[in-house]
Amino acid sequence: MKKQSNIVEYQFEASQFEWEIAEGKTIQAWGFNKQVPGPIIKARKGDTLVVRLKNSLSESTMIHWHGIRVPASMDGTGEVQKPVAPGEEFEYRFQVEDAGSFWYHSHHNETVQMERGMYGAIVVEDELDPVVDEEKIFMIDDMKLTANFEFTKPSWALPRLIEKHDGRQGDTLLINGKVDSLLHMHARQMERWRFINASSARYFKLYLGGREFKIIGSDGGLIEQPVVVREALITPGERLDIMVGPFKEGEIIPIDSLSYSRSTFLRPKKETFASVKVLEAKPSVANIPPFLRVIEPLAPQEAAINRKVKFSVGPSLKNGMNFLINNGLHVLDEPVKVGELQVWEIDNVSLMDHPFHLHGFFFQVLEINGKAPAYKAWKDTINLTPRTKVKIAWMPDNRPGKWMYHCHILEHHAAGMMASFEVIDAATPYVTSRSSCHSH
Ligand SMILES: [Cu+2]
Structure with missing residues (x-):
C-alpha cells in the first residue's frame, strides 16, 4: 500500500x-x-x-x-x-x-x-538527517579533451587498447562540471558534503590536505555511526557523505584525490579537483549525533552462499581483451525469487580493480576476503580489488522484472562485463510489511 x-x-x-x-x-x-x-x-x-x-x-x-x-x-x-x-x-x-x-x-x-x-x-x-550548517554536492568527473576542448577517441591501436583496459581517464578534472572551482564555507561551521563519482573510470581517493573528516553516509543513506578518517576511496558509481569542519578563517581546503593504483597503464598520481576557502566565522547549529541510525543485518557473516559471480579479464583475438562475467560477455544470469535472501560471492580473479554495481536493490557487504567490512552500510556499488572475494547479502523485495549488475567502469561494462537477470514472483505470494529494508 x-x-x-x-x-x-x-x-x-x-x-x-x-x-x-x-x-x-x-x-x-x-x-x-x-x-x-x-x-x-x-x-x-x-x-x-x-x-x-x-x-x-x-x-x-x-x-x-x-x-x-x-x-x-x-x-x-x-x-x-x-x-x-x-x-x-x-x-x-x-x-x-x-x-x-x-x-x-x-x-x-x-x-x-x-x-x-x-x-x-x-x-x-x-x-532524521543530522542538522548541519550547510550542504554541498561534489559531482566528480574527468574528461579527455584535445587542446581545443574537443572530445576525443583514440584512433590507433595502442591508445585504444589502453582506454579499453583502463577505462577512459582524462586530464580535465571536474567538480560539478567546472575545472578548479573555488567554493566557500564559514569558519566555526560544519557542513555535509555529498560526493558522487560520475566519472567513467577514475578512482577518487578523497583527501582534504590531511584534515580529518567524518563519514556519515554511503550509497544507501546514513551509516550507523560517524567514522573519522583522513582519506576515503570513492570508486565510479559510489557515493560518500561526509561532515567537515569546523575550520579556521583563511584556510584553503583542497579537494584532492590521492594516487590509487588499480593496475592501469596510466600512472596514478595525486591531483586537486577543487578548493574550499574558509571565510569569516558564523555561528553553528550543526549537531551530529553519535548514533545516526540502526542498520539491521540482513544475514550473518557466515551465511551460506547461493550464487557465485566471477569477474575476469582475458585475451581476445577479436577484441584485444575480454571483460567477462562467469566466463561470458553480456551474460544472462539465473532468476531470483521475490522474498528469497540472496547471498552472493563476487570473485574478482583478474589483476585489476572493478566496481560491482547492482541495479535497483541495496546490499550489505558481509565479508571482504573473509573479513567483515569496517562498518555496516547499505551499498549498491562495491569495489573489488584484484584477486578479491566479496560476499554480499540482498533481499529481492516485491519488484519483479528485469534487472542487471555490471562493472561501473563504463568501458568494461560496454565490453561485456555485465549480466541481466530476472526477479520473479515466488510460487506462494510474498507479503511485504512495506519495504523490507531501510526503515529507520
Ligand atoms: Cu571493470
Missing part, C-alpha cells in the same frame, strides 16, 4: 549545448537542461518523483536512477524500456523510499553520453 505522497516534478530536455568548463574554455556537452551536471533533483523520503524526458539529441537515450529502488519498468535500461528516440518523450515516475545521495545518468551509449555530461545528483532528505 502506498501512502499518499507529495509529487515532485521535473521537465528534462536532453540536448547538445556549449558548456563552459572554465573561463574561455567551452566544450560541446551533452546533458539535461543545458547544464553539466543536469539539474539537482531534490525530494523528501516518500515523495513521488516525476521526470518527463524530452530527447532533443541526435541519438536515442534513457535515464537510469542509480541507487533508487524504482520499479523494474523505471530502471532506465534496455532490458525494460525502448530507448527514447530523438524527438520522443518518456515519463519516469516512481516513489523515492530512501533518504540519501543518489544520481541519475544516461544508460545508453554510456561511454559517449556520460563522458559528455549526461548525469546529475539526486538528494533525498529525511527528518
Whole structure:
C-alpha cells in the first residue's frame, strides 16, 4: 500500500549545448537542461518523483536512477524500456523510499553520453538527517579533451587498447562540471558534503590536505555511526557523505584525490579537483549525533552462499581483451525469487580493480576476503580489488522484472562485463510489511 505522497516534478530536455568548463574554455556537452551536471533533483523520503524526458539529441537515450529502488519498468535500461528516440518523450515516475545521495545518468551509449555530461545528483532528505550548517554536492568527473576542448577517441591501436583496459581517464578534472572551482564555507561551521563519482573510470581517493573528516553516509543513506578518517576511496558509481569542519578563517581546503593504483597503464598520481576557502566565522547549529541510525543485518557473516559471480579479464583475438562475467560477455544470469535472501560471492580473479554495481536493490557487504567490512552500510556499488572475494547479502523485495549488475567502469561494462537477470514472483505470494529494508 502506498501512502499518499507529495509529487515532485521535473521537465528534462536532453540536448547538445556549449558548456563552459572554465573561463574561455567551452566544450560541446551533452546533458539535461543545458547544464553539466543536469539539474539537482531534490525530494523528501516518500515523495513521488516525476521526470518527463524530452530527447532533443541526435541519438536515442534513457535515464537510469542509480541507487533508487524504482520499479523494474523505471530502471532506465534496455532490458525494460525502448530507448527514447530523438524527438520522443518518456515519463519516469516512481516513489523515492530512501533518504540519501543518489544520481541519475544516461544508460545508453554510456561511454559517449556520460563522458559528455549526461548525469546529475539526486538528494533525498529525511527528518532524521543530522542538522548541519550547510550542504554541498561534489559531482566528480574527468574528461579527455584535445587542446581545443574537443572530445576525443583514440584512433590507433595502442591508445585504444589502453582506454579499453583502463577505462577512459582524462586530464580535465571536474567538480560539478567546472575545472578548479573555488567554493566557500564559514569558519566555526560544519557542513555535509555529498560526493558522487560520475566519472567513467577514475578512482577518487578523497583527501582534504590531511584534515580529518567524518563519514556519515554511503550509497544507501546514513551509516550507523560517524567514522573519522583522513582519506576515503570513492570508486565510479559510489557515493560518500561526509561532515567537515569546523575550520579556521583563511584556510584553503583542497579537494584532492590521492594516487590509487588499480593496475592501469596510466600512472596514478595525486591531483586537486577543487578548493574550499574558509571565510569569516558564523555561528553553528550543526549537531551530529553519535548514533545516526540502526542498520539491521540482513544475514550473518557466515551465511551460506547461493550464487557465485566471477569477474575476469582475458585475451581476445577479436577484441584485444575480454571483460567477462562467469566466463561470458553480456551474460544472462539465473532468476531470483521475490522474498528469497540472496547471498552472493563476487570473485574478482583478474589483476585489476572493478566496481560491482547492482541495479535497483541495496546490499550489505558481509565479508571482504573473509573479513567483515569496517562498518555496516547499505551499498549498491562495491569495489573489488584484484584477486578479491566479496560476499554480499540482498533481499529481492516485491519488484519483479528485469534487472542487471555490471562493472561501473563504463568501458568494461560496454565490453561485456555485465549480466541481466530476472526477479520473479515466488510460487506462494510474498507479503511485504512495506519495504523490507531501510526503515529507520
Ligand atoms: Cu571493470
